[in-house]
Structure formats: structure tokens, C-alpha cells
Amino acid sequence: MEILFFLVLFSVSISLVFLVLFFWAVEKDQFQSMDAVPWNILDEDQKVKNVKDEGNDGSK
Amino acid sequence: MQSQTLSIHALSPFVRSKVDLYQLDVHLKGIHCSHCVYKIQKTLDENSEISKYQMSAGGSKLSLYAKEISSFSQAIHSIGEQGFEAIPVLATEILEKEELQFKSAIKRLAVAGVCAGNIMLFSAANYLGAPDLFKDFFNFLSFLLSLPVVLYSAQPIWSGFYRGISKRRFNLDLPIGLAVGFGFGLSLYSLLTRGEDLYFDSVSVVIFIILGSRFLLDNYLKQIYQKNLNQCVPGVYQARRIVDGNESLVSPKSLALGDLVKILKSEVCPVDGEVISEEAIVDTSVLTGEEEPQVLKKGDVIYAGSKLVVGSSLVKVKSVDNETRVGKLVNENLKAIKWSEEESFIYVGYFTLLVVLVSFFSFIYFSLTSGYSLAFQRSFAIIIVACPCAVSFGIPLIRLLSGRLCFSSSILVKKPNLLSKVINVKNICFDKTGTLTDSVVEISLEDFSNFDIDDQGLILSLELAMDHPISRGFFVLKNDKHKIYEVDKFNYLPGKGIQGYVKHHFVEILSLPKDSNISSLNKKYLFIYKDNILLGQIGVHSSLKKTALTTIKKLQAMDKSISLLSGDNFESVKALWAQVPSERKGQFLYQAAPEDKEKFIASLKGETMMVGDGVNDIAAIKKAYIGVTMPGALENNLDVSDISFLKGDLNLVEKIFAIAKKVRRAEVSLLTFTTLYNTSTILLALFGYISPIVAAILMPISSLIVLTIVGSQLRNL
Numbered sequence: 001m002e003i004l005f006f007l008v009l010f011s012v013s014i015s016l017v018f019l020v021l022f023f024w025a026v027e028k029d030q031f032q033s034m035d036a037v038p039w040n041i042l043d044e045d046q047k048v049k050n051v052k053d054e055g056n057d058g059s060k
Numbered sequence: 061m062q063s064q065t066l067s068i069h070a071l072s073p074f075v076r077s078k079v080d081l082y083q084l085d086v087h088l089k090g091i092h093c094s095h096c097v098y099k100i101q102k103t104l105d106e107n108s109e110i111s112k113y114q115m116s117a118g119g120s121k122l123s124l125y126a127k128e129i130s131s132f133s134q135a136i137h138s139i140g141e142q143g144f145e146a147i148p149v150l151a152t153e154i155l156e157k158e159e160l161q162f163k164s165a166i167k168r169l170a171v172a173g174v175c176a177g178n179i180m181l182f183s184a185a186n187y188l189g190a191p192d193l194f195k196d197f198f199n200f201l202s203f204l205l206s207l208p209v210v211l212y213s214a215q216p217i218w219s220g221f222y223r224g225i226s227k228r229r230f231n232l233d234l235p236i237g238l239a240v241g242f243g244f245g246l247s248l249y250s251l252l253t254r255g256e257d258l259y260f261d262s263v264s265v266v267i268f269i270i271l272g273s274r275f276l277l278d279n280y281l282k283q284i285y286q287k288n289l290n291q292c293v294p295g296v297y298q299a300r301r302i303v304d305g306n307e308s309l310v311s312p313k314s315l316a317l318g319d320l321v322k323i324l325k326s327e328v329c330p331v332d333g334e335v336i337s338e339e340a341i342v343d344t345s346v347l348t349g350e351e352e353p354q355v356l357k358k359g360d361v362i363y364a365g366s367k368l369v370v371g372s373s374l375v376k377v378k379s380v381d382n383e384t385r386v387g388k389l390v391n392e393n394l395k396a397i398k399w400s401e402e403e404s405f406i407y408v409g410y411f412t413l414l415v416v417l418v419s420f421f422s423f424i425y426f427s428l429t430s431g432y433s434l435a436f437q438r439s440f441a442i443i444i445v446a447c448p449c450a451v452s453f454g455i456p457l458i459r460l461l462s463g464r465l466c467f468s469s470s471i472l473v474k475k476p477n478l479l480s481k482v483i484n485v486k487n488i489c490f491d492k493t494g495t496l497t498d499s500v501v502e503i504s505l506e507d508f509s510n511f512d513i514d515d516q517g518l519i520l521s522l523e524l525a526m527d528h529p530i531s532r533g534f535f536v537l538k539n540d541k542h543k544i545y546e547v548d549k550f551n552y553l554p555g556k557g558i559q560g561y562v563k564h565h566f567v568e569i570l571s572l573p574k575d576s577n578i579s580s581l582n583k584k585y586l587f588i589y590k591d592n593i594l595l596g597q598i599g600v601h602s603s604l605k606k607t608a609l610t611t612i613k614k615l616q617a618m619d620k621s622i623s624l625l626s627g628d629n630f631e632s633v634k635a636l637w638a639q640v641p642s643e644r645k646g647q648f649l650y651q652a653a654p655e656d657k658e659k660f661i662a663s664l665k666g667e668t669m670m671v672g673d674g675v676n677d678i679a680a681i682k683k684a685y686i687g688v689t690m691p692g693a694l695e696n697n698l699d700v701s702d703i704s705f706l707k708g709d710l711n712l713v714e715k716i717f718a719i720a721k722k723v724r725r726a727e728v729s730l731l732t733f734t735t736l737y738n739t740s741t742i743l744l745a746l747f748g749y750i751s752p753i754v755a756a757i758l759m760p761i762s763s764l765i766v767l768t769i770v771g772s773q774l775r776n777l
Contacts, residue, residue, distance in 0.1 A: 005197065012201065015174050022170050026163050 071132055074148035081111055081125045084132045087157045088122055089145035090223055096144065096231070103138045110135050120158060122146065143223035143231060165216075165275050172213035172268035175205040176261075183261040202260040203251055209264045210244050213271060230409070232447060235416045239440045240267060243752075246436060257433040259440075262752040266444055273760035299330040302374065312380055319377040329366045332384040333375040334359060340373035342366040408451050415446040415742065422746055437752060441745035445755035446738045450762040454730040454770055461774040462723045469715050470706040478702050480727055482686055482720035486666030487646060488615055488713070489657075491677045492626035492633060493530075495690050496608045496710070501533035504599035508537055511588070515595060519588060521545040521562045522569060530586070530600060556651070557586070566591050571629060573597075609639060611710040616644040618717060623664075624648040625657045625672075625680065654679045671713060688713070726773040730766060737762050 025031070076083045091097060097115060100122070104113050109131035114123045124132055132148075139146040149157060182198035190198060217240065220233025243259040250257040299312045302320040312330040315321065320336065323329050329342070340356045344366045356362055362375055364384035419439040426435035459477060466473045473479060490496055508516065516537075523534040525547040538544075550560040557570035568589040585597040612622050623646035626633045633650040649660055657680035661668050670677065670684035673691070678700050681687035689701040691708050705712050741758055744750045750758065 004194070008197075008201070012178055012205070015178060019170060019174050023167060026166055031162075031166060 071129055071148060075129055075132070081127060082129055082132070084124045084126075084129075085149055086122045086124065086136065086139075086146040087149045088120055088139070089147065090143060090220055091120060099142050100139055100144060103142055104135060107131075107135055107138060120161060141227065143220075143227040143229040145223075165271075168213040168215065169268070169271050169275055172209050172264065172271055175209045175213075176264035176268040179205050179261050179264050196254075199251055199258055199260075202258070203248065206244065206247075206260040206264045209267050210240065214240060214267045216274075217267070217270070230413065232412060235412070235419065235443045236266075236270065236447070239419075239443050243436060243440055246432065257436070259436070259752070262440065262756075265753050266440075266756040269756040269760060270444075270447075273763060276760075300324075315377050315380045317377060317379075321375045321377060322372060323368045323375060324372045325368055325370060327368055329362050329364055329368065329375060330380070331375065331377045332361070332363050332379040333377045335362050336374035336376050337372075340368060340375075341370045343369055411446075411451075411738070415443060415738075418446075418742060418746070419443045434748075438746060438748060440752045441750050441755040442742055444752055445741040445745050445750055445758050447759050450734045450737070450766045451730065454734070454763075454766040455727075457767065457770050458723060458726050458730065458774065461770065462719060462726075465719055465722075465774055466703075466716075469712065469719070470709070471712055471716060471719075472704045472706060474702050474704075478686065479716075479720050479723045481667075482669070482716055483724050484667045485620065485669045485686055485717075487621045487623060487664050487668040489623040489625050489646075489661060489664075489668060489670045489672075489680070489684070490612075491657075491670075491672030491680075492624060492628055492636060495672050496624075496636065497604055501530045502601040503530075503533040503537060504601075505537060507596070507598040510596055513541055515588075515590065517543045517545065518562045518565060518567050518590065519569065519598075522547055522550075522558060522560055522567050525550050525558075525560065533600065568592075604636065605708070605710055607710045611714055612640055614714050615717075616641060618714075620644065621646045623660070625652050625660060625670075625677075626650055627652055658683045669713075688716075722774055726770050729769050729773065733765065733769060734762065737765070 104110050110126050112125045136146045179202045182202050186195050217233050217237050221237030224231045224234040243263045246257050247259045300307050300322040301310045302322050335356045338358050344354050365386040419442040423435045423439035462479050520542050521544050523531040545563045548561040559568040570587045573587045587597050588595045621644045630650045637648045661680050661683045667685035669686040670680045671688040681701050687701040688703045
């Protein structure tokens with residue numbers, strides 16, 4: 001039965017890990033301007049620009 | 061917390077200088093519902109030094125305008141006295157503050173959700189008969205998990221609670237904070253003494269549901285508000301961007317300065333920009349009220365909302381979205397949501413007080429008869445279930461949906477609370493020229509051509525100095541050969557004409573000759589004088605709008621008394637007046653100066669609506685209970701009137717009353733439903749049929765039902 005103590009604490013800690021990940025996502029602006037995402041798909045140049053930017057970052 | 065009194069020196073870095081006013085943007089803390097917004101607006105309305113103010117839909121941003129910087133200090137102090145915090149911010153900081161507020165709210169909600177969810181699992185295990193060893197362990201874990209909920213997630217509740225206590229002002233957080241604090245304290249005491257009164261689950265779930273419902277309702281309101289803004293350029297959800305000759309459909313928001321956009325016939329320009337094509341013929345009636353299409357040449361500015369009438373055109377982007385002329389305009393006016401003296405908020409105040417009293421006395425009664433545990437459960441459930449959030453949420457929802465309904469009917473309402481007042485209108489006064497008649501008067505080209513080109517220039521210069529249906533008629537006759545001069549000492553003579561000095565000549569354009577009387581309703585003349593010598597006369601013709609008489613008859617059938625106020629001469633007005641049915645017929649005024657119209661409005665018994673256009677109606681429109689302007693320069697109209705028509709269609713007057721009736725019905729349904737719902741749930745909680753957790757679930761359900769009721773009633777006209 002003692003194993004239950006461990007399992008309960010383990011399950012609580014998993015939810016805390018989720019919470020930490022959620023905080024990280026919030027800080028990385030993952031939930032900002034949710035309605036802009038579908039519009040960005042239409043913006044071909046934006047995609048190209050992003051790819052170019054990534055390329056630039058990599059070459060530094 | 062002490063209310064702030066900031067010095068001019070401290071405020072100066074945040075103050076921006078406008079044309080004749082100073083502007084200060086502040087970030088507001090402690091706004092939970094529209095009742096809070098109402099309290100702040102009431103405080104600002106009472107402050108005569110604040111010239112005007114604008115508040116965002118969520119209530120977190122407030123822009124103050126005043127003639128003196130010191131006035132801001134007083135206003136911030138008054139807001140502090142009400143239990144809120146106003147923090148001066150730079151314009152760029154506002155977005156950052158809003159983002160931080162959003163992030164903070166979503167994090168608090170997540171912590172409350174995760175912890176409350178785990179606590180509920182432990183509670184369920186305990187209720188289902190967990191062994192004592194596990195029971196103590198689960199209780200201890202519940203306590204640990206409830207700590208971040210009570211200390212971190214519930215921080216907005218504690219802030220409101222503290223503000224309420226320190227300012228001795230009642231707010232919704234006071235009873236909730238009291239119940240949560242008491243519940244947590246009692247549970248902790250029971251945990252330490254191994255008692256049975258453990259409510260970590262109830263306290264955590266209640267906090268989670270309260271925060272969750274506030275968060276969702278707040279964001280829902282913002283979404284609806286955003287939809288209102290998007291409608292300011294109707295039908296524009298995508299733009300045709302041209303890159304290297306290739307066309308692609310993009311969101312107008314994603315366009316940048318200098319991008320090329322193509323507009324096809326019957327499409328609406330999505331941006332403010334410069335015409336690149338040789339010519340673009342556009343309908344600008346949304347902005348200017350001008351029904352005649354405008355011819356724009358290469359290099360001219362085209363505004364968002366203009367509809368292309370012929371062919372296709374290329375436009376170079378100058379500004380997009382809320383930065384466009386129409387975007388800014390609607391943004392400014394729709395953001396100024398003023399709640400004014402709302403009976404419903406008085407209802408909220410009294411109802412909340414009643415709930416607190418019922419809760420308090422039930423706690424005393426059950427403490428004496430059944431012990432603290434039962435007393436806490438009953439009083440806690442009453443406070444949670446009877447929170448009148450549905451009214452606080454429902455009223456702004458009605459305002460926003462009805463505002464949107466109006467906009468889709470080409471009616472722009474400046475103050476959202478006004479629509480419920482429209483139904484009280486007893487008298488309707490119409491201006492004649494431009495309101496009941498067409499907005500452009502036809503000028504006889506044959507008569508005008510009889511004048512030499514220099515005199516034509518003098519006449520046009522004087523006429524174009526003012527915006528009036530007759531001057532719009534003259535504008536059509538203007539061509540490249542005409543020189544337009546500055547007019548000195550311009551004078552408007554109501555019912556008689558206009559005069560002024562043009563190129564050192566004293567020019568008069570009069571509706572009657574100085575020595576005789578010649579005129580009729582549909583055919584009359586303008587008499588042109590230059591240095592007191594009659595140069596000649598020009599025939600003018602104005603037709604009655606097709607819908608004018610049918611609209612008047614329909615309004616009379618609604619028991620509205622109709623009056624006609626005109627600056628025109630007796631014969632013109634009387635001939636029109638004779639066509640108005642005798643039932644519910646008011647009075648008519650002829651040769652009325654702006655002051656006469658204003659006095660007439662003031663003399664009428666009962667609430668009056670004035671429908672007019674042109675400068676001569678401004679005083680009367682301002683004086684009226686409801687002022688309505690026909691299409692004209694939108695910026696000017698919105699400054700003086702409560703309601704602006706974007707189309708010159710008189711049927712819109714009737715439409716306003718139809719919408720107002722719907723708004724009133726939605727308000728009555730809302731208040732009836734919330735009263736019945738809250739009264740029945742209070743009784744159920746009092747007799748123990750509703751536990752605190754069930755109460756927390758029932759509380760947002762009332763808001764959802766309100767959303768359904770209001771939404772279904774205000775969806776379509």
C-alpha cells in the first residue's frame with residue numbers, strides 16, 4: 001500500500017511539470033494574438049521571410 | 061493603500077499635448093466587471109476639469125483629456141478614492157501592460173485549475189472512505205495544494221478585498237474574500253486539530269471557477285468589441301496584394317507601408333493609401349456622406365471604406381487596420397463606452413447588499429442552531445451562487461450587440477447606453493433641406509452659365525465656404541477654369557442665404573430678392589448680389605426623398621409627434637407640411653435660425669429626437685434628448701450627435717426604434733431572469749440543497765444563459 005504514497009506524489013509532480021511547461025509557453029508568447037495564426041498562413045512572404053531569418057541566424 | 065496625489069512634475073513625462081487639450085493614458089487596476097467601469101465613469105463625469113475620457117472595453121486602459129495637467133492629478137486621486145489604482149503610462153507601455161495582465165491572469169488560472177483538480181481527487185477519495193492513514197495524507201496534500209491557490213491565484217480577489225476595506229467601498233470581492241478567507245482559516249484549524257470541517261476543495265474550486273468565468277467573460281467581451289471594430293470597414297477580410305506583378309490574397313492587417321494593393325469594381329478599399337492608377341472613381345459615402353461618386357486622380361489619397369465604382373485600381377498602402385481614418389474614428393468613438401446612470405447597476409448594488417445580509421444572518425442563525433460547519437457551508441454557498449455577475453456581464457453585452465446591429469444597418473451610435481433611451485422619445489423633429497429632401501440640390505446649369513467666369517468663381521467661393529445641400533449642388537458645377545478665393549467675414553443668414561467678402565467684393569446669395577417675393581416648393585431661385593447690385597438669378601430644385609412621407613406616417617403610427625424645422629421660407633415649408641398626415645402632427649417652423657430651432661426643441665414637452673444635417677442644425681441636435689445626423693462629414697457629425705446615419709435613407713429612423721425596442725426587451729428579459737435565478741438559488745442554498753462547489757458551478761451558468769438569451773434576441777433585426 002505504501003507504494004500509493006509514491007504514486008500520488010508522482011502524479012501530483014507530473015501535474016506540476018505540466019504547470020511549469022505551461023508557464024514557459026505563456027512567457028514565450030504562445031497565447032498572444034491567437035487569431036493572427038490563421039491569417040499568417042495566407043501570408044506567403046511572411047513564411048519566406050521567416051525561413052530567411054532562420055538562415056541568417058544559423059550563419060552567424 | 062492610499063489614494064494617489066501625483067504632482068504635475070511627476071505626471072509631465074506621461075502627458076501628451078493635443079491641439080487644445082492634454083492627454084494622459086493610465087492603466088487601471090482592480091477592474092472586475094462593468095460595474096467597476098461604471099463607478100470610475102461616474103467619478104469622472106462628476107469631475108468638471110476632465111474635458112473628456114475614453115475607456116477600453118475591458119476597462120484596463122483609460123485616456124484622460126483636460127486643459128490643465130493638474131486636473132489629471134485630481135482625477136487619479138478620485139479614482140483612488142473609489143478603490144481602484146490608476147497608474148500613468150506611456151502610450152507604448154499600455155500594450156505591454158495589457159499583455160502582462162493577460163499572462164498573469166492565464167497563469168493564475170492554470171495554477172488554480174491544476175491545484176483544484178488534484179484537491180478534488182483527494183476529496184473524492186476521502187468522501188468515498190479512504191483509510192485514516194491516507195485520509196490525513198490527502199488532507200495535508202490538499203492543504204499544500206490550496207496554498208498557491210489562495211495565496212497566488214486569488215490575488216486579484218485579495219486586492220479587491222483590500223481596496224474595499226481600505227476605501228470602505230463595497231465591491232463583489234468583499235463577500236467572496238471574506239468567505240474564502242474564513243473557509244481556509246476554518247479548514248486549517250480543523251487540519252491542525254484533526255477536526256471534520258475541511259473545505260480546501262470548496263475554496264480552491266470556487267476560486268478557480270470565479271477566476272475562470274471572469275477571464276472568459278472579459279475575453280469574450282473583448283472579442284465582440286474587436287468584431288465591432290472590424291466591421292468599420294465592412295466586407296474587408298482580405299486584400300489583393302501585388303508583388304512582382306503576382307496577386308495574392310492576404311489579411312489587411314499583414315500589409316505594410318508601401319505595399320501595393322489592387323481593388324476591383326464593387327470592392328471596398330481595405331487601407332488608407334495613395335492612388336497609383338491614373339484614375340479611381342469611388343463611393344466615399346461611408347466617410348463623407350457624399351452620395352455622388354468621387355473621381356480620384358493619381359497621387360490622391362484614398363481612404364479605407366471607399367468603394368470602387370468602376371474598373372480596377374492600384375493603391376499604395378499608407379496605413380492599415382485601426383490606423384486608417386475610419387479605423388481611428390470608429391475606434392475612438394466605440395471605445396468611449398459610457399454607462400451613465402444605469403438602473404441595472406443600481407440593481408446590482410442593492411442586490412449584492414441583500415445577498416451579503418442574507419448570508420450574514422444565515423451564518424449567525426445556523427451557527428447558533430447547527431454549528432459553524434453547516435453555517436459556513438450555507439452562507440458560503442449563498443454568497444457564491446447569488447453573485448450578480450450575469451447582470452454585470454449582460455448589460456455590456458446588450459450594448460455591444462445592439463451597437464453592432466446598428467452598424468450593420470448603417471447607423472453609428474456614439475453612446476451604447478443610448479438605445480434603451482430611444483424608446484422614450486415622444487417627439488421627432490425633422491430638418492427639411494438635406495434631411496427630408498435629397499442631400500444635393502440641383503442647380504440650373506443654364507442660369508449659372510449666364511454669369512461671366514469671374515462672377516462664377518465668386519459665387520462658387522462663397523458657396524463652397526459652407527457644407528450645405530445647395531453648396532454641394534454648386535460643387536458639381538465647379539471645373540478647372542474656376543478660381544476659388546478665400547472668403548472674408550462669411551455670414552450665414554438662416555432662411556435668407558449667405559454673404560461675405562470675396563476678392564474685396566461684397567457677395568450675397570439670397571433665397572429672396574431684396575425687393576420682391578418669388579418662390580415655391582420645388583422650383584425656386586437664388587438671387588446673386590455683388591456689391592449690393594443684383595447680378596442675376598439661378599434656378600434651384602430640390603426633390604423630396606421617396607421615403608420621407610412613408611417614414612413620417614410610420615412614425616406617427618408609433619405614436620410619435622412629428623415637427624418640421626426649416627430655415628427655408630414660409631411657402632416652401634408650408635407646402636411640404638400640408639402633405640404630412642394630420643394625426644400626431646406637431647408644429648412647423650420656417651425661416652428658423654439655429655437658435656430658434658434650439659429654443660423650439662427646449663420648449664417641447666417630453667423627450668425629443670432631432671434629425672438634421674448641416675451647420676444650422678447643430679445647436680438643435682445638441683439640445684435634443686437624442687440627436688441624429690444624416691450623412692455628412694462623419695467626424696463632424698459624431699462630435700455633435702448621438703446617432704449618425706451612414707446612408708441618407710430615412711427608413712433608418714424607423715429602424716432605430718425597432719432596434720431600441722429589441723434592446724428594451726433584452727434588458728427586461730435579463731433582469732427578470734437574473735432576479736428569478738438568483739432568488740431561487742439563494743433559497744435552495746439557504747435550505748442546504750446547494751453546496752459551495754455546486755454554487756460555484758451554477759454561478760457562471762447564469763452568465764451562459766444570459767449570453768444565450770441576449771444573443772438570440774439581438775442577433776438580427
